[in-house]
Amino acid sequence: DRHPEPQFEPDPTKKTLVILGTGWGSVALLKKLDTENYNVVVVSPRNYFLFTPLLPSCTTGTIEHRSIMEPVRTILRHKKAAVKFYEAEASSIDPDRKVVKIVDNSEIQGATSETEIPYDMLVIGVGAENATFGIPGVRENSCFLKEIGDAQQIRKKIMDCVETAAFKGQTSDEIDRLMHMVVVGGGPTGVEFAGELQDFFEEDIKKLVPEISPRFKVTLIEALPNVLPSFSKQLIDYTENTLREEKIDIKTKTMVKRVTNTTVEAEVSRPDGGKERVVIPYGLLVWATGNAVRPIIKDLITKIPAQKDSRRGLAVNEYLVVQGTRDIWAIGDCAVAGYAPTAQVASQEGNFLGRLFNNMAKTEKHESRIQELSSKMNLQAGNSAEAAQEIESLEKQLRRIKDIKPFRYSHQGSLAYIGSEKAVADVSWWNGNLATGGRMTYLFWRSAYLSMCFSSESYPFL
Numbered sequence: 001d002r003h004p005e006p007q008f009e010p011d012p013t014k015k016t017l018v019i020l021g022t023g024w025g026s027v028a029l030l031k032k033l034d035t036e037n038y039n040v041v042v043v044s045p046r047n048y049f050l051f052t053p054l055l056p057s058c059t060t061g062t063i064e065h066r067s068i069m070e071p072v073r074t075i076l077r078h079k080k081a082a083v084k085f086y087e088a089e090a091s092s093i094d095p096d097r098k099v100v101k102i103v104d105n106s107e108i109q110g111a112t113s114e115t116e117i118p119y120d121m122l123v124i125g126v127g128a129e130n131a132t133f134g135i136p137g138v139r140e141n142s143c144f145l146k147e148i149g150d151a152q153q154i155r156k157k158i159m160d161c162v163e164t165a166a167f168k169g170q171t172s173d174e175i176d177r178l179m180h181m182v183v184v185g186g187g188p189t190g191v192e193f194a195g196e197l198q199d200f201f202e203e204d205i206k207k208l209v210p211e212i213s214p215r216f217k218v219t220l221i222e223a224l225p226n227v228l229p230s231f232s233k234q235l236i237d238y239t240e241n242t243l244r245e246e247k248i249d250i251k252t253k254t255m256v257k258r259v260t261n262t263t264v265e266a267e268v269s270r271p272d273g274g275k276e277r278v279v280i281p282y283g284l285l286v287w288a289t290g291n292a293v294r295p296i297i298k299d300l301i302t303k304i305p306a307q308k309d310s311r312r313g314l315a316v317n318e319y320l321v322v323q324g325t326r327d328i329w330a331i332g333d334c335a336v337a338g339y340a341p342t343a344q345v346a347s348q349e350g351n352f353l354g355r356l357f358n359n360m361a362k363t364e365k366h367e368s369r370i371q372e373l374s375s376k377m378n379l380q381a382g383n384s385a386e387a388a389q390e391i392e393s394l395e396k397q398l399r400r401i402k403d404i405k406p407f408r409y410s411h412q413g414s415l416a417y418i419g420s421e422k423a424v425a426d427v428s429w430w431n432g433n434l435a436t437g438g439r440m441t442y443l444f445w446r447s448a449y450l451s452m453c454f455s456s457e458s459y460p461f462l
């Protein structure tokens with residue numbers, strides 16, 4: 001569309017609000033924020049928003065990657081006042097000098113690639129990175145599933161494994177290894193990806209390489225006794241049974257300890273309490289063992305004495321202010337507010353901050369108008385009735401605006417796709433409390449997500 005981009009002119013009378021990241025938290029904030037009230041600067045190495053719930057479907061081509069990316073500049077173009085965007089990574093934050101150091105680490109570099117941005121208010125929404133727990137060989141040999149590039153890499157590797165397995169004279173052991181897709185981590189990411197792989201097998205591999213397709217195998221490895229630990233027992237059973245029907249080999253109580261370029265080495269806890277070491281050859285390895293804290297957050301934690309006990313991210317108060325600071329807020333996966341690291345939480349937090357900042361700006365405007373009117377009243381006692389009336393009305397509005405309640409997360413339910421056009425849902429608003437699984441749930445899952453993809457507003461639930 002041809003909406004002209006407003007030009008960014010920092011206004012010295014306004015505060016500078018710097019927002020780090022363009023993920024679920026920061027984009028929800030940007031969508032809600034009245035940008036006329038601040039000089040808004042956004043810094044992120046990613047110049048698009050990524051709709052992560054549909055990322056697993058991109059790995060096999062069920063969904064085209066462009067349909068789950070929303071360019072940041074398109075979002076910003078629709079704001080009332082211009083917002084400055086820098087495609088860069090924040091490398092460190094100095095809370096004393098109130099500056100953020102940013103670095104352009106992209107492929108194309110100009111003469112300048114590093115600078116400092118001063119802020120009056122800072123929102124950190126940088127998300128988390130992939131956890132590897134320092135397990136040897138993971139970084140070098142596995143694919144992750146967090147960014148669009150990861151999904152593209154997985155897609156390419158699956159086909160490469162299949163084509164290499166089909167190569168003339170390939171040995172039988174190598175065909176089995178190359179056709180073995182191993183997923184480590186039985187959280188929602190691992191389960192959804194395993195489901196997508198199985199669909200890919202049914203819909204594509206069987207037709208593309210019928211001669212070797214029976215050798216295609218998916219294994220899901222989980223350290224705990226069951227997959228999807230955050231879902232209810234009923235849905236865990238339903239998921240595990242469905243995955244087994246889909247012929248996905250689920251290896252629970254199996255903790256991966258080492259990875260080489262062709263094998264995964266794991267420790268299996270036996271029912272008698274003993275441990276057994278197993279070596280599993282693989283063609284494709286996808287590592288989905290959850291989140292770890294980003295270096296910039298670890299670094300900031302060391303600079304704020306009140307954060308000395310923070311391990312999983314920045315501890316925030318009920319208004320999402322980083323504990324031990326006055327002008328830094330944190331949202332999403334990099335913040336510890338007592339909720340799970342999900343898109344649903346991050347977007348509600350971003351939305352809350354948007355409302356909070358809009359209110360703060362209104363408060364300041366009202367307070368300065370009251371001050372202006374009061375000094376006028378003191379100077380010209382004759383016209384004071386009208387001014388007194390306006391002050392009264394402004395004070396009434398102020399009381400209402402200032403009465404902003406702390407952030408409270410409202411859980412709308414969890415949904416996960418488990419393959420074969422089946423999904424599981426733990427939802428509380430749908431006919432009371434409902435734990436459901438099956439094809440109807442899948443149709444609901446698909447229509448909910450597709451409608452969210454095409455919605456320019458914030459997403460109601462995930």
Ligand code: FAD
Binds near residue numbers: 127
């Ligand atoms: P992110 O969305 O990760 O965004 C972080 C942003 O910060 C990115 O733009 C990144 O480029 C940027 N950034 C990183 N480092 C820096 C830096 N140094 N400086 C500046 N910017 C930086 N949750 C659900 O609720 N429902 C789901 O169905 C669901 N499905 C998922 C499927 C997958 C495959 C994955 C990986 C996650 C899924 N999640 C889901 C979890 C959800 O995506 C995260 O909880 C959510 O993205 C967190 O939002 P965020 O804003 O904190 O971080």
Ligand code: NAD
Binds near residue numbers: 190257289
């Ligand atoms: P997760 O933390 O939920 O699960 C990771 C799993 O890996 C855990 O069950 C853990 O026991 C296992 N694990 C860790 N180390 C291991 C090892 N060495 N060997 C074997 N198993 C190991 O991670 P996730 O699935 O990436 O999810 C991250 C966040 O994103 C969660 O909050 C999740 O709810 C959210 N998410 C939600 C959805 C959805 O709602 N559909 C989809 C994806 C992600």
